[in-house]
Amino acid sequence: VISEVIPGISRIEELNDSEKLVSRKVKRRYFVDNLNSFIIIVSKIHVIQ
Secondary structure, X not given: OHHHHOOOOOOOOOHHHHHHHHHHHHHHHXXXXXXXXXXXXXXXXXXXX
């Protein structure tokens, strides 16, 4: 179920053991992805100007 909801992650197994760790990694990963896309958008805006 979670693997369908979260893109880019094929399988999440053994959630009961490392649930907090996995959620922390997922949050960090999404933060980094959002930051990268934000930087790309900003650089495109600078190129346009």
